[in-house]
Amino acid sequence: MDTxxxxxxxxxxxxTAGDAELLVELDSDPEVMRYITGEPTPRDEIVQLVLPEILAQYATHPGLGTFAAYEKASGQFLGWFGLKPTGEAGTVDVGYRLNRSAWGKGYATEGTRALIDKAFGELGLARVIADTMAVNTKSRRVMVKSGLRFVRVFHEHFDDPLPGTEYGEVEYAIDRGTWQAAALR
Known part of the structure; x- marks a missing residue:
């Protein structure tokens, strides 16, 4: 395993190229997809678009990407965590998608904190951001518990908006200096 x-x-x-079924299973749960697309991702889309984009990102953005997450004790696939490039130099977007069986166990916070630490400590980045729908209170709580701070509410246009879209999206972030100050406490 390439840890x-x-x-x-x-x-x-x-x-890896052989991991399509893990993503199909994850994205087939309507509750997992509730605040993302509101519906399961078709298998063909995962095989032809999603997985190839994940794999290509490893080469185009070394040190960044979307990573399969496993429970260490059991080896069970839990979902994924990601550090993805943004249009802003030195800034990455942290995110995750977990199977419903992994919800409420602290995995989202644990993985997000570890990625934030890696972004600043090992990768030397300047800023980490995250966003979600304003109504996604559970993900917002994970962001705060991970050390991210509320930045703004913003609105995007969607041709087929999900319920709650009218309340907007929220952005949370932390910069390197804030992270370092918290680490010194």
């Missing part, structure tokens, strides 16, 4: 990161309970590794 990208380990925490107390998680192992993150690069996805």
């Amino acid at each position: 990208y990161l380990e925490t107390e309970r998680l192992v993150l590794r690069r996805f």
Whole structure:
């Protein structure tokens, strides 16, 4: 296994071309997709677009990408965590998508904190951001518990908006200096 990161309970590794079924299973749960697309991602889309984009990002943005997450104790696939490039130099977007069986166990916070630490400590980046729908209170709580701070509410146009879209999207962030100050406490 090509391990990208380990925490107390998680192992993150690069996805491979043989991992399509893991993503199909994850994205087939309507509750997992509730605040993302509101519906399962078609298998063809995962095989032809999603997975190839994940794999290509490893080469185009070394050190960044989307990584398969496993529970260290059982080896069970939990979902993914990602550090993705943004249009702003030195800034990455942190995110995750977990199977419903992994919800409420602290994995999202544990993985997100570890990625933030890697972004600043190992990768030397300047800023980490995250966003979600304003109504996604559980993800917003993960962002705060991970050390990210509320930045703004913003609105995007969607041709087929999800319920709650009218309340906007929220952005959370942390910069390197804030992260360093918290680490010194």
